[in-house]
Amino acid sequence: xxxxxxxxxxxxxxxxxxxxxxxxxxxxxxxxxxxxxxxxxxxxxxxxxxxxxxxxxxxxxxxxxxxxxxxxxxxxxxxxxxxxxxxxxxxxxxxxxxxxxxxxxxxxxxxxxxxxxxxxxxxxxxxxxxxxxxxxxxxxxxxxxxxxxxxxxxxxxxxxxxxxxxxxxxxxxxxxxxxxxxxxxxxxxxxxxxxxxxxxxxxxxxxxxxxxxxxxxxxxxxxxxxxxxxxxxxxxxxxxxxxxxxxxxxxxxxxxxxxxxxxxxxxxxxxxxxxxxxxxxxxxxxxxxxxxxxxxxxxxxxxxxxxxxxxxxxxxxxxxxxxxxxxxxxxxxxxxxxxxxxxxxxxxxxxxxxxxxxxxxxxxxxxxxxxxxxxxxxxxxxxxxxxxxxxxxxxxxxxxxxxxxxxxxxxxxxxxxxxxxxxxxxxx
Numbered sequence: 233x234x235x236x237x238x239x240x241x242x243x244x245x246x247x248x249x250x251x252x253x254x255x256x257x258x259x260x261x262x263x264x265x266x267x268x269x270x271x272x273x274x275x276x277x278x279x280x281x282x283x284x285x286x287x288x289x290x291x292x293x294x295x296x297x298x299x300x301x302x303x304x305x306x307x308x309x310x311x312x313x314x315x316x317x318x319x320x321x322x323x324x325x326x327x328x329x330x331x332x333x334x335x336x337x338x339x340x341x342x343x344x345x346x347x348x349x350x351x352x353x354x355x356x357x358x359x360x361x362x363x364x365x366x367x368x369x370x371x372x373x374x375x376x377x378x379x380x381x382x383x384x385x386x387x388x389x390x391x392x393x394x395x396x397x398x399x400x401x402x403x404x405x406x407x408x409x410x411x412x413x414x415x416x417x418x419x420x421x422x423x424x425x426x427x428x429x430x431x432x433x434x435x436x437x438x439x440x441x442x443x444x445x446x447x448x449x450x451x452x453x454x455x456x457x458x459x460x461x462x463x464x465x466x467x468x469x470x471x472x473x474x475x476x477x478x479x480x481x482x483x484x485x486x487x488x489x490x491x492x493x494x495x496x497x498x499x500x501x502x503x504x505x506x507x508x509x510x511x512x513x514x515x516x517x518x519x520x521x522x523x524x525x526x527x528x529x530x531x532x533x534x535x536x537x538x539x540x541x542x543x544x545x546x547x548x549x550x551x552x553x554x555x556x557x558x559x560x561x562x563x564x565x566x567x568x569x570x571x572x573x574x575x576x577x578x579x580x581x582x583x584x585x586x587x588x589x590x591x592x593x594x595x596x597x598x599x600x601x602x603x604x605x606x607x608x609x610x611x612x613x614x615x616x617x618x619x620x621x622x623x624x625x626x627x628x629x630x631x632x633x634x635x636x637x638x639x640x641x642x643x644x645x646x647x648x649x650x651x652x653x654x655x656x657x658x659x660x
Contacts, residue, residue: 531563
């Protein structure tokens with residue numbers, strides 16, 4: 233067996249020799265067939281194969297004002313830039329919608345606004361020149377109240393999602409809090425007020441103990457309060473159609489599931505679980521995990537999902553080698569601001585008092601790194617993340633000098649964000 237592995241790191245490749253290990257097993261999502269003719273597949277998915285929905289061209293027609301909600305550059309791996317032009321053409325040519333009546337809204341949640349270059353990259357230059365493309369602003373004063381969920385979340389959304397026919401376009405993957413990303417998540421948090429987002433996401437914390445809520449987590453939908461609250465919020469907006477993208481580790485489209493915003497997304501979740509949930513028989517002594525390179529490791533905020541997945545596969549007290557370049561550092565501006573409460577021992581009560589998504593991602597990162605020893609190859613300065621119990625360096629030789637593969641059972645995860653270990657046994 234070849235014991236030299238190449239890993240994506242930012243926009244480059246690095247190699248690692250694992251020949252000293254006792255055993256090496258690669259954990260990777262199952263191969264899925266790549267769509268050969270994306271246009272034909274997409275048109276069929278919107279019409280003949282729409283899930284629990286009329287075809288899109290029977291739901292939208294001439295005179296309608298349409299808002300297409302898409303994800304931001306941190307989700308560029310889903311390659312919605314290949315889908316958006318097809319959708320715009322479909323709306324204009326098959327549904328009769330005037331280009332001036334189509335708005336594309338970038339579901340930023342609490343993320344930073346996209347630059348013009350990034351907007352063009354998300355939708356293509358041709359679409360950008362033809363269709364209005366707008367960044368959502370979670371702090372805008374003109375957000376519209378559309379109702380309150382049964383859990384008390386006051387739902388305020390972008391005005392472009394009110395009084396118009398809304399189509400959500402998203403990539404379906406496992407998600408730390410919501411079970412799966414995509415679908416209703418393009419509404420909440422995607423185009424909601426920051427206050428709405430925080431009211432929803434605080435359900436990520438255990439109401440009784442200083443830890444994450446055991447009801448949330450990767451692949452968990454039933455009884456997950458974050459997911460169920462998102463569903464209710466999305467129903468208050470009532471998207472007319474959903475387009476759900478599933479890609480392989482090379483960002484090639486393997487499935488496009490269209491139809492009812494909830495039913496089609498649920499079907500996409502079933503496909504993702506079958507492809508990306510990888511059973512493991514035992515926890516490893518060591519896991520080597522890469523985010524899969526740029527843009528998956530653009531920041532720790534984005535890349536940490538690979539660490540979280542790896543922590544599911546390593547034994548308590550084991551080692552994780554975490555490869556994430558993170559040229560944008562923490563990513564979300566406030567991500568590293570939670571280090572001070574961590575130092576003071578007040579992270580849990582401070583997060584409950586002033587909840588934010590970035591704060592919870594940080595919180596979950598600390599929970600994961602507490603389970604094992606994390607050796608991280610990154611551009612982030614070591615002293616910044618040392619309080620998180622992460623040993624960081626930007627030099628591979630230095631990192632490897634601090635680990636010993638001899639006699640170890642090792643899992644290799646080349647695309648950590650797309651690979652969710654499913655333990656068959658509990659314990660070490």
